Structure formats: C-alpha cells, structure tokens
Amino acid sequence: MKIWLAPLHGITNYLFRNSLYRHFGGIDYCVTPFLPVQEKAKLNVKNWKDIWPKNNTEVPTIPQLMGNKPAHFVDTMRAVHDEYGYEAFNWNIGCPVAQVVRRRRGCGIMPDPDTVEDVVRTVTSQTPYRFSVKMRLGLNAPAEGLEILERLDDYPLDFIVIHPRLGVQMYEGKPDLEQLDLFFKHTHHRIIYSGDLFSVQDFERLQKRYPEIEDWMLGRGLLQNPFLAEQLKGLDSGDQRQRFPKYYQKWTREMLEAVKEKSTLAKLKELWHYYAAFYHIPAAELQQLLRINDFDIFYDRTLEIIKDS
Ligand SMILES: Cc1cc2nc3c(=O)[nH]c(=O)nc-3n(C[C@H](O)[C@H](O)[C@H](O)COP(=O)(O)O)c2cc1C
Structure with missing residues (x-):
C-alpha cells in the first residue's frame, strides 16, 4: 500500500x-x-x-x-x-x-x-x-x-x-x-x-x-x-515522546528562518488546532492557548504541554 x-x-x-x-x-x-x-x-x-x-x-x-x-x-x-x-x-x-x-x-x-x-x-x-x-x-x-x-x-x-x-x-x-x-x-x-x-x-x-x-x-x-x-504501515515509531518535540522545535526554527515571527505564530496556532486532539487538550484550554499573541510565551507554553504529556 x-x-x-x-x-x-x-x-x-x-x-x-x-x-x-x-x-x-x-x-x-x-x-x-x-x-x-x-x-x-x-x-x-x-x-x-x-x-x-x-x-x-x-x-x-x-x-x-x-x-x-x-x-x-x-x-x-x-x-x-x-x-x-x-x-x-x-x-x-x-x-x-x-x-x-x-x-x-x-x-x-x-x-x-x-x-x-x-x-x-x-x-x-x-x-x-x-x-x-x-x-x-x-x-x-x-x-x-x-x-x-x-x-x-x-x-x-x-x-x-x-x-x-x-x-x-x-x-x-x-x-x-x-x-x-x-x-x-x-x-x-x-x-x-x-x-x-x-x-x-x-x-x-x-x-x-x-x-x-x-x-x-x-x-x-x-x-x-x-x-x-x-x-x-506497522513501522516501529520508537520513542514518540522524544521524537515529537525534536520535530516541533526544528520545524519552528526553520519557519522562523523563512518567515517573520508573527507568521510563524499564526502557523503554529493553526497546527495546535490539530495537536489539541493528539494531546487531549480540552476546548477551553485550547481557546486560552490560542489567545496568546506573544510568540515566546506561546512557544514556551506549547513546549510545556508537549513535555508534560
Ligand atoms: C485546511 C485545509 C486545506 C486544504 N487544502 C486543499 C488543497 O489545497 N487541495 C485539495 O485538493 N484539498 C485540500 N484540502 C482537502 C484535503 O486534501 C483532504 O481531501 C480533506 O481534508 C479530507 O481528508 P482528511 O480528513 O484526511 O483531512 C484541504 C483541507 C483542509 C482541512
């Protein structure tokens, strides 16, 4: 397949x-x-x-x-x-x-x-x-x-x-x-x-x-x-808890190199609509997260969510 x-x-x-x-x-x-x-x-x-x-x-x-x-x-x-x-x-x-x-x-x-x-x-x-x-x-x-x-x-x-x-x-x-x-x-x-x-x-x-x-x-x-x-495909995903943050951090860095902080924040917010399901974030908490308009605060908060999961 x-x-x-x-x-x-x-x-x-x-x-x-x-x-x-x-x-x-x-x-x-x-x-x-x-x-x-x-x-x-x-x-x-x-x-x-x-x-x-x-x-x-x-x-x-x-x-x-x-x-x-x-x-x-x-x-x-x-x-x-x-x-x-x-x-x-x-x-x-x-x-x-x-x-x-x-x-x-x-x-x-x-x-x-x-x-x-x-x-x-x-x-x-x-x-x-x-x-x-x-x-x-x-x-x-x-x-x-x-x-x-x-x-x-x-x-x-x-x-x-x-x-x-x-x-x-x-x-x-x-x-x-x-x-x-x-x-x-x-x-x-x-x-x-x-x-x-x-x-x-x-x-x-x-x-x-x-x-x-x-x-x-x-x-x-x-x-x-x-x-x-x-x-x-039944492949071994290894240690997901390590792999996901590595990906998330690297991709964010790549975005920051390519576009402005504001656009990176907008992209991250869009993705967190989806990650919310993966991390079982309740709707109210997601709303709170998406209201953050400072890139650093948003990024740190999302890293905490990933770490605590
Ligand atoms: C935000 C968003 C953007 C999309 N953009 C396109 C697109 O550019 N071209 C396209 O053919 N389908 C587009 N789609 C449809 C998806 O390719 C896909 O067919 C649809 O989301 C159903 O599959 P899924 O449930 O796996 O997401 C888009 C869907 C979403 C949610």
Missing part, C-alpha cells in the same frame, strides 16, 4: 512537507496545495517556490492545479514542465471554500460536467503529461460526481482522489461510504481514498470495506498525529 500526504492549502507547504518527511516515515507521495492555472502571457512559474525541485527532493511530489479553462491548463503544465521537469499534475475539483466555488473553481466546477470533461479531454489529448483529478462526491449532490466519473471513465487518467463528502458539507458529518460504494461501480480508474483517516482503527475499517484500494491519502489525521503513516 502507498500513503499520500494530502494537499492542505496554507499548511502543507514545502517547509512543512520537508520537515515532516525528515522526522517521520511512511509517506510515499505527496500532492501540493493548489496553484492557479493561467494563460501563457500571465504565467510566472519561476515564483512558484513550493514546487521548485530543490525544495522537493525527499518524496515524489505532484503539483496540484486549480482553474476551469482547458487552454490555461495546457499553458501552465507546459510552463511548469519546461521550467522544472514535472510530468504529472493533479486537478483540484474538490475545494469547497465559498470564494473558490463562486468563481467556478474547485468544487464549484462539479455541477458542470461539460467543463470538467473539456479540461480532461484537452489536457490528455494535447499534452504528454500524466493527469489526475481530486474530487468530492459533488458540490450539491452525489449525482454530480457520478456523472463526472462516467464521463471520465475512458480518458487516460492517472488516478482519481475521492473525498466522499459534498462541497456544501465542507467538513461536517461523516464521509458517505454508501455513496462511495456506488462511485466505485461507476469507474475503472485507480482510486485514492481521502477523508477522516485519524487512526489505525479508521484505516483498518476502511481497508476491510475497500480491499481493492491501494492508495490512502492522509490529511488532518497526519497533522494531529504525525506518526500516523508509520503506524498504518
């Missing part, structure tokens, strides 16, 4: 990814957070630090793209390939954020199967690159996703990542496995599962239900518990 690091916009940038790979095992592949496709004249892929090859030496990485114009995909993929050598790309048609959906991007494109098929047809016929899609069940209803799967079944896609929720649900409720069962019947493509894998038990339950799935994508579960990929 293969484990993929999910794209998490604003979190899994190259600094985060590299730190994670250096300290924890089990991750085989990664999809980057989305980058916007553009027409050739407007492109400046030289600025796309997140996919610079020198920033992505640890784990095979696929750039993720977002947009809705077939020609923009072709232009962007060619430019990225020529500049950096990437030969595989992923298309995000699952992002449920309102500003994205309003612009018919991300999950906002799922009610429009003609455009989805247009992009896939154009890319697969006009470029030699491997292309894949990351989708939800639909924006408003699973009928949208089913229609897309049927339309895409004969195109030479690399794989399809499915997060079995609707866009309108955002992250509420549970992944809808009954719909996912139905989705499997409508596609021959290789499916990568993404959604709510938080523990070994979650994984075993899903693996039993879907023995044909070989690729599993971890997002928030890996943020909460960076040992999760190792645990799913």
Whole structure:
C-alpha cells in the first residue's frame, strides 16, 4: 500500500512537507496545495517556490492545479514542465471554500460536467503529461460526481482522489461510504481514498470495506498525529515522546528562518488546532492557548504541554 500526504492549502507547504518527511516515515507521495492555472502571457512559474525541485527532493511530489479553462491548463503544465521537469499534475475539483466555488473553481466546477470533461479531454489529448483529478462526491449532490466519473471513465487518467463528502458539507458529518460504494461501480480508474483517516482503527475499517484500494491519502489525521503513516504501515515509531518535540522545535526554527515571527505564530496556532486532539487538550484550554499573541510565551507554553504529556 502507498500513503499520500494530502494537499492542505496554507499548511502543507514545502517547509512543512520537508520537515515532516525528515522526522517521520511512511509517506510515499505527496500532492501540493493548489496553484492557479493561467494563460501563457500571465504565467510566472519561476515564483512558484513550493514546487521548485530543490525544495522537493525527499518524496515524489505532484503539483496540484486549480482553474476551469482547458487552454490555461495546457499553458501552465507546459510552463511548469519546461521550467522544472514535472510530468504529472493533479486537478483540484474538490475545494469547497465559498470564494473558490463562486468563481467556478474547485468544487464549484462539479455541477458542470461539460467543463470538467473539456479540461480532461484537452489536457490528455494535447499534452504528454500524466493527469489526475481530486474530487468530492459533488458540490450539491452525489449525482454530480457520478456523472463526472462516467464521463471520465475512458480518458487516460492517472488516478482519481475521492473525498466522499459534498462541497456544501465542507467538513461536517461523516464521509458517505454508501455513496462511495456506488462511485466505485461507476469507474475503472485507480482510486485514492481521502477523508477522516485519524487512526489505525479508521484505516483498518476502511481497508476491510475497500480491499481493492491501494492508495490512502492522509490529511488532518497526519497533522494531529504525525506518526500516523508509520503506524498504518506497522513501522516501529520508537520513542514518540522524544521524537515529537525534536520535530516541533526544528520545524519552528526553520519557519522562523523563512518567515517573520508573527507568521510563524499564526502557523503554529493553526497546527495546535490539530495537536489539541493528539494531546487531549480540552476546548477551553485550547481557546486560552490560542489567545496568546506573544510568540515566546506561546512557544514556551506549547513546549510545556508537549513535555508534560
Ligand atoms: C485546511 C485545509 C486545506 C486544504 N487544502 C486543499 C488543497 O489545497 N487541495 C485539495 O485538493 N484539498 C485540500 N484540502 C482537502 C484535503 O486534501 C483532504 O481531501 C480533506 O481534508 C479530507 O481528508 P482528511 O480528513 O484526511 O483531512 C484541504 C483541507 C483542509 C482541512
């Protein structure tokens, strides 16, 4: 089985990814957070630090793209390939954020199967690159996703990542496995599962239900518990109480070298929403922690939490 690091916009940038790979095992592949496709004249892929090859030496990485114009995909993929050598790309048609959906991007494109098929047809016929899609069940209803799967079944896609929720649900409720069962019947493509894998038990339950799935994508579960990929693969995680603070301290130092203290604090706070689950921090205590606006005080307090755990 293969484990993929999910794209998490604003979190899994190259600094985060590299730190994670250096300290924890089990991750085989990664999809980057989305980058916007553009027409050739407007492109400046030289600025796309997140996919610079020198920033992505640890784990095979696929750039993720977002947009809705077939020609923009072709232009962007060619430019990225020529500049950096990437030969595989992923298309995000699952992002449920309102500003994205309003612009018919991300999950906002799922009610429009003609455009989805247009992009896939154009890319697969006009470029030699491997292309894949990351989708939800639909924006408003699973009928949208089913229609897309049927339309895409004969195109030479690399794989399809499915997060079995609707866009309108955002992250509420549970992944809808009954719909996912139905989705499997409508596609021959290789499916990568993404959604709510938080523990070994979650994984075993899903693996039993879907023995044909070989690729599993971890997002928030890996943020909460960076040992999760190792645990799913049955690898020995050694002394977690020593490894985690080492990782946390090193990553914080790397962030401070790359961005200002204020941004590092914001990133740490975002992550502590997830670590709170790992360290069983009650909601009120987490709120208190997140109210701290001084970097040093916040950092010292979090180190204490880690040490006392
Ligand atoms: C903060 C955040 C940012 C995300 N950014 C992206 C993104 O850039 N591209 C994408 O395809 N999915 C994105 N996702 C969705 C995740 O990749 C994943 O499919 C989803 O979180 C379900 O998996 P999980 O329960 O393992 O986190 C994001 C999710 C979160 C919570």
